[in-house]
Amino acid sequence: MEGLQQFAQQVVSGTAIGCVYALVALGFVLIYKATEVVNFAQGELMMIGAFLAYTLIVIFGFNFWIGAAIAIVFTALFGAGVERVVMRPMVGQPVFAIIMVTIGLGFLARSIVSMIPGWGVDTYSIETPFYGKVVEVGGLVLSQDHMAVIVLTMALVAVLYLFFRYTRLGVAMQATSQNQLAAYYMGIPVKTVFSMIWGISAGVAAFAGLLLAPIAFVHVNMGFLGIRAFPAAVLGGFGSIPGAIVGGLIIGIVEALAGFYLPEGFKDVAPYVILLIVLIVKPEGLFGTTTRKKV
Amino acid sequence: MADALLEVRNIETHYGIITAIRGVSLDVREGSIVTVLGANGAGKTTVLKTICGVMDPEKGTVKFEGQEIQKQTPDKIVHMGIAHVPEGREVFPYLTVKENLEMGAYTRRDRDGVARDLERAYGYFPVLKERRDQEAAQLSGGEQQMLAISRALMARPKLLLLDEPSLGLSPLLVNEIFTIIKRVNDEEGTTILLVEQNANMALKTGDYGYVLEAGRIVMEDSCQRLREKDDIKEFYLGVRDTGVRGERRWKRKKLWR
Ligand SMILES: Nc1ncnc2c1ncn2[C@@H]1O[C@H](COP(=O)(O)OP(=O)(O)O)[C@@H](O)[C@H]1O
Ligand SMILES: [Mg+2]
Numbered sequence: 242m243e244g245l246q247q248f249a250q251q252v253v254s255g256t257a258i259g260c261v262y263a264l265v266a267l268g269f270v271l272i273y274k275a276t277e278v279v280n281f282a283q284g285e286l287m288m289i290g291a292f293l294a295y296t297l298i299v300i301f302g303f304n305f306w307i308g309a310a311i312a313i314v315f316t317a318l319f320g321a322g323v324e325r326v327v328m329r330p331m332v333g334q335p336v337f338a339i340i341m342v343t344i345g346l347g348f349l350a351r352s353i354v355s356m357i358p359g360w361g362v363d364t365y366s367i368e369t370p371f372y373g374k375v376v377e378v379g380g381l382v383l384s385q386d387h388m389a390v391i392v393l394t395m396a397l398v399a400v401l402y403l404f405f406r407y408t409r410l411g412v413a414m415q416a417t418s419q420n421q422l423a424a425y426y427m428g429i430p431v432k433t434v435f436s437m438i439w440g441i442s443a444g445v446a447a448f449a450g451l452l453l454a455p456i457a458f459v460h461v462n463m464g465f466l467g468i469r470a471f472p473a474a475v476l477g478g479f480g481s482i483p484g485a486i487v488g489g490l491i492i493g494i495v496e497a498l499a500g501f502y503l504p505e506g507f508k509d510v511a512p513y514v515i516l517l518i519v520l521i522v523k524p525e526g527l528f529g530t531t532t533r534k535k536v
Numbered sequence: 537m538a539d540a541l542l543e544v545r546n547i548e549t550h551y552g553i554i555t556a557i558r559g560v561s562l563d564v565r566e567g568s569i570v571t572v573l574g575a576n577g578a579g580k581t582t583v584l585k586t587i588c589g590v591m592d593p594e595k596g597t598v599k600f601e602g603q604e605i606q607k608q609t610p611d612k613i614v615h616m617g618i619a620h621v622p623e624g625r626e627v628f629p630y631l632t633v634k635e636n637l638e639m640g641a642y643t644r645r646d647r648d649g650v651a652r653d654l655e656r657a658y659g660y661f662p663v664l665k666e667r668r669d670q671e672a673a674q675l676s677g678g679e680q681q682m683l684a685i686s687r688a689l690m691a692r693p694k695l696l697l698l699d700e701p702s703l704g705l706s707p708l709l710v711n712e713i714f715t716i717i718k719r720v721n722d723e724e725g726t727t728i729l730l731v732e733q734n735a736n737m738a739l740k741t742g743d744y745g746y747v748l749e750a751g752r753i754v755m756e757d758s759c760q761r762l763r764e765k766d767d768i769k770e771f772y773l774g775v776r777d778t779g780v781r782g783e784r785r786w787k788r789k790k791l792w793r
Pocket of ligand 1: 551554555556574575576577578579580581582583
């Protein structure tokens with residue numbers, strides 16, 4: 242029983258961190274599918290969202306949910322603004338140059354945040370309504386923080402699914418990602434759609450940052466977690482949304498189990514070992530397709 | 537023709553340093569079917585892209601209903617009433633047939649009208665109704681062409697731009713599609729600008745025609761009269777009334793002046 246309890250705890254905490262990877266990977270994939278740009282500042286968008294939430298909730302004493310909502314909305318607006326001001330003028334430049342710009346944006350965000358008084362390079366935490374509580378599921382004692390992360394991720398993914406599948410704007414975003422030229426012909430405002438997709442990705446990243454805050458910490462370098470989410474996106478088949486989610490979960494769980502059952506050091510390599518194995522067996526990733534999209 | 541729905545005047549459009557069309561002027565009267573004939577690479581697609589706003593001309597003007605539109609964005613132009621059936625269909629491969637059609641109506645806000653037009657599209661092409669929940673990528677080439685035409689009609693355009701609808705289709709399908717094009721023009725009064733390499737079908741369907749060669753308009757007349765011209769017969773309809781190579785080459789040269 243003890244062994245089962247430990248195993249279950251590792252799986253749940255791995256799933257929780259995997260949810261965060263999944264959401265950051267989702268942000269990568271949304272932007273990549275629409276614009277063919279890999280946004281390496283995705284982790285920094287998450288960090289900015291977490292700092293905004295920390296400021297509102299801890300410093301200004303907002304209610305947790307209200308502070309969280311405002312932080313997500315502002316990060317989304319910030320992401321849309323970055324697209325408008327920085328990325329849009331880059332259209333037509335080599336993809337390589339555009340990706341370098343996103344890496345530069347990540348550096349910039351980290352150095353600016355580290356200079357802001359009250360933020361800086363210290364470590365902060367946000368107390369959630371679930372802090373320190375546990376739930377019992379079928380005789381197993383599990384942390385409520387972890388369960389909340391899982392449930393909230395499922396809810397967000399469901400909302401995004403419904404949005405992309407059933408709303409006019411959501412379908413138009415899919416259409417733009419599938420065939421940009423045809424989207425222009427339909428009168429879909431393609432450039433505005435790109436801004437909105439950046440906004441959604443940034444909002445999702447902020448959501449991930451809020452989920453991460455109670456199980457890790459708020460810190461200027463928390464965005465490096467994006468480096469973990471990247472193999473998650475590749476594992477799922479870069480460009481596939483279900484793939485990003487499954488990839489994130491696999492990496493989170495493998496990491497947790499490797500960290501618990503294997504000697505020290507394996508935790509950090511395990512995700513890459515899994516990634517290598519998957520890419521050898523199925524080079525296009527778990528959910529990947531080999532068809533190229535039309536631009 | 538001062539009362540033309542579309543007036544193109546002296547447009548010149550480039551791809552980087554390549555000039556694709558130069559000094560192109562044409563008129564499309566309301567309610568008519570106008571066709572632009574030209575061989576591969578003549579610049580037909582570029583003319584349509586310039587009209588619908590995906591490309592901006594370096595020089596010249598495009599007037600739609602008396603308003604200059606050559607500087608407008610494509611979404612504004614769709615809103616004004618120009619819809620485009622692009623070369624090679626360009627359907628949204630992973631959206632269903634129905635979703636593709638709904639995207640055609642993206643600029644519209646009248647839900648009832650859109651629902652009616654969806655039924656109208658299914659009426660023109662019943663196979664689309666059968667396949668409405670399938671992904672567009674699963675359709676055959678002919679079905680994708682039907683989808684592309686219906687999708688453009690979903691915008692309820694005043695002017696429909698058609699880029700080589702016959703490309704890669706069997707003669708039977710070409711016939712079916714041109715029959716529908718004619719019906720749309722007759723029944724709805726939709727004005728049509730049709731660009732084709734298939735001169736035979738285009739000249740049978742159209743009212744007025746232009747011939748585009750190497751980016752310039754080299755000839756224009758009513759479709760009926762164009763059908764009778766020797767140059768057209770020879771180079772576009774494949775009718776050869778002489779076997780003497782020298783004479784053919786001389787005619788080709790003359791056409792280019
Ligand atoms: N994307 C492009 N880049 C550079 N040149 C192009 C491009 N598209 C077309 N062209 C050139 O412009 C000319 C006209 O092309 P196009 O309008 O596509 O002709 P058509 O539709 O009559 O076959 C051709 O000479 C072609 O080589
Ligand atoms: Mg063409």
